[in-house]
Amino acid sequence: xxxxxxxxxxxxxxxxxxxxxxxxxxxxxxxxxxxxxxxxxxxxxxxxxxxxxxxxxxxxxxxxxxxxxxxxxxxxxxxxxxxxxxxxxxxxxxxxxxxxxxxxxxxxxxxxxxxxxxxxxxxxxxxxxxxxxxxxxxxxxxxxxxxxxxxxxxxxxxxxxxxxxxxxxxxxxxxxxxxxxxxxxxxxxxxxxxxxxxxxxxxxxxxxxxxxxxxxxxxxxxxxxxxxxxxxxxxxxxxxxxxxxxxxxxxxxxxxxxxxxxxxxxxxxxxxxxxxxxxxxxxxxxxxxxxxxxxxxxxxxxxxxxx
Amino acid sequence: xxxxxxxxxxxxxxxxxxxxxxxxxxxxxxxxxxxxxxxxxxxxxxxxxxxxxxxxxxxxxxxxxxxxxxxxxxxxxxxxxxxxxxxxxxxxxxxxxxxxxxxxxxxxxxxxxxxxxxxxxxxxxxxxxxxxxxxxxxxxxxxxxxxxxxxxxxxxxxxxxxxxxxxxxxxxxxxxxxxxxxxxxxxxxxxxxxxxxxxxxxxxxxxxxxxxxxxxxxxxxxxxxxxxxxxxxxxxxxxxxxxxxxxxxxxxxxxxxxxxxxxxxxxxxxxxxxxxxxxxxxxxxxxxx
Numbered sequence: 001x002x003x004x005x006x007x008x009x010x011x012x013x014x015x016x017x018x019x020x021x022x023x024x025x026x027x028x029x030x031x032x033x034x035x036x037x038x039x040x041x042x043x044x045x046x047x048x049x050x051x052x053x054x055x056x057x058x059x060x061x062x063x064x065x066x067x068x069x070x071x072x073x074x075x076x077x078x079x080x081x082x083x084x085x086x087x088x089x090x091x092x093x094x095x096x097x098x099x100x101x102x103x104x105x106x107x108x109x110x111x112x113x114x115x116x117x118x119x120x121x122x123x124x125x126x127x128x129x130x131x132x133x134x135x136x137x138x139x140x141x142x143x144x145x146x147x148x149x150x151x152x153x154x155x156x157x158x159x160x161x162x163x164x165x166x167x168x169x170x171x172x173x174x175x176x177x178x179x180x181x182x183x184x185x186x187x188x189x190x191x192x193x194x195x196x197x198x199x200x201x202x203x204x205x206x207x208x209x210x211x212x213x214x215x216x217x218x219x220x221x222x223x224x225x226x227x228x229x230x231x232x233x234x235x236x237x238x239x240x241x242x243x244x245x246x247x248x249x250x251x252x253x254x255x256x257x258x259x260x261x262x263x264x265x266x267x268x269x270x271x272x273x274x275x276x277x278x279x280x281x282x283x284x285x286x287x288x289x290x291x292x293x294x295x296x297x298x299x300x301x302x303x304x305x306x307x
Numbered sequence: 308x309x310x311x312x313x314x315x316x317x318x319x320x321x322x323x324x325x326x327x328x329x330x331x332x333x334x335x336x337x338x339x340x341x342x343x344x345x346x347x348x349x350x351x352x353x354x355x356x357x358x359x360x361x362x363x364x365x366x367x368x369x370x371x372x373x374x375x376x377x378x379x380x381x382x383x384x385x386x387x388x389x390x391x392x393x394x395x396x397x398x399x400x401x402x403x404x405x406x407x408x409x410x411x412x413x414x415x416x417x418x419x420x421x422x423x424x425x426x427x428x429x430x431x432x433x434x435x436x437x438x439x440x441x442x443x444x445x446x447x448x449x450x451x452x453x454x455x456x457x458x459x460x461x462x463x464x465x466x467x468x469x470x471x472x473x474x475x476x477x478x479x480x481x482x483x484x485x486x487x488x489x490x491x492x493x494x495x496x497x498x499x500x501x502x503x504x505x506x507x508x509x510x511x512x513x514x515x516x517x518x519x520x521x522x523x524x525x526x527x528x529x530x531x532x533x534x535x536x537x538x539x540x541x542x543x544x545x546x547x548x549x550x551x552x553x554x555x556x557x558x559x560x561x562x563x564x565x566x567x568x569x570x571x572x573x574x575x576x577x578x579x580x581x582x583x584x585x586x587x588x589x590x591x592x593x594x595x596x
Binding site: 030 | 437447450568
């Protein structure tokens with residue numbers, strides 16, 4: 001067990017280090033002179049270009065540059081925005097809670113909605129309830145979130161005026177973005193819980209439980225759901241990644257401050273330090289989620305072997 | 308079946324008919340939609356009633372009508388014509404990126420699954436790193452490096468999905484590499500190259516076709532998302548995501564401008580997902596979820 005934990009944590013450390021390498025390479029793989037890229041399209045005197053090159057250490061060998069970048073990143077120094085000149089790290093610290101709030105809210109909606117709809121769908125298999133749930137799930141998987149987001153804005157904010165159109169602050173601001181983002185993940189989960197439940201409900205131990213007179217709701221929650229949950233954790237982790245990626249789009253639709261919007265603006269304005277910082281935070285967050293999920297199998301599934 | 312009938316066109320035709328009979332109603336509808344889509348894909352000019360780029364100041368913000376079936380946008384351009392021309396842009400984006408993903412993942416996944424060893428360990432760890440850029444993020448990393456635009460979006464989506472494809476290809480190879488017919492080929496003296504080409508490649512076709520179909524749907528969504536964010540196809544190109552992005556400012560009063568491109572994306576993606584499910588059931592019963 002301890003060996004498994006150590007190996008898995010070691011792997012996560014390597015992956016995070018690899019992520020830092022990829023983020024470092026983003027600027028250096030871009031065709032053209034990095035210093036000129038940092039200046040954008042503005043005509044700059046040659047001496048100034050060389051001065052900045054020296055100041056940023058971009059005249060050093062690439063290995064040394066990477067070493068400095070790595071140590072700097074470890075210290076939490078992500079450089080300054082080329083547009084606002086503010087430190088990227090402090091801007092990230094400001095917007096991370098907004099994205100985290102959105103991701104957690106959509107995840108909760110997806111888990112609660114996906115589990116409930118999945119159970120109902122399995123219990124009322126092949127009835128109009130099951131078919132209705134399937135259609136809702138298929139729509140959630142097929143329609144792009146930037147469009148369903150606009151649909152919700154049109155319906156619930158413009159026509160019905162139940163929620164504000166854009167912005168950040170109250171719970172009301174959170175509802176539409178969270179539903180938009182959670183629909184896809186919830187849809188995937190619904191399908192999975194449904195097939196998992198159908199599988200488990202056929203098992204002998206469920207028949208046994210029923211035969212000895214265990215009430216229906218206890219059979220479903222204690223016997224069936226618990227065992228249907230194991231594959232769901234894996235999918236939830238992947239879905240959490242999809243949510244983080246989807247936040248990029250949804251934050252733009254709802255003009256909500258967050259990492260995703262910061263990243264898109266960074267790319268649009270060719271603000272490399274901002275884009276790099278945002279990518280780094282999302283990728284590291286996702287790696288750590290993966291680690292947490294792997295470790296949680298140990299608790300959920302006694303059959304996992306720690307090789 | 309005697310070997311001499313194999314490859315005869317009559318047998319193939321009845322096999323295709325048999326496949327179609329075994330499709331679910333949803334999958335059959337999906338197949339019909341795909342056939343219909345090939346029209347605007349191949350010959351948009353012939354089908355579109357108007358020039359998709361024609362600006363007509365007198366015609367702006369027309370609601371759907373007999374002349375403009377799906378209305379006109381803020382420049383008076385006919386939305387149906389732009390959708391039809393956008394089919395070619397958006398579907399080519401999807402096709403091109405799926406091809407790029409396959410071109411990267413097939414050789415790599417097969418090599419990794421077949422030769423294994425340190426090579427496999429190193430490649431899989433590198434893929435772990437790339438897979439920690441979730442969803443659209445790896446595509447955004449590539450866009451940051453290459454810059455925006457339709458062509459770069461194709462490359463970005465293609466590279467972005469390639470790690471996931473590689474994993475599928477590898478596990479498909481792993482599941483067959485120890486089977487008796489591979490061993491038999493080896494015992495018969497076949498070299499690795501021949502085994503890979505004649506025995507491994509045809510037998511991993513099923514999962515590859517399934518992931519390419521579902522991946523096509525995903526590539527269309529990611530490509531349209533990039534267009535929507537202003538990082539993919541650029542206006543005035545008629546592309547579904549860009550059309551929604553241009554139309555969102557008019558959501559309040561001219562709902563038809565963003566509505567129809569979104570419905571089109573949803574319909575196409577739904578079609579491809581249904582088809583992917585059907586192919587999964589048809590080609591490989593073991594893949595059924």
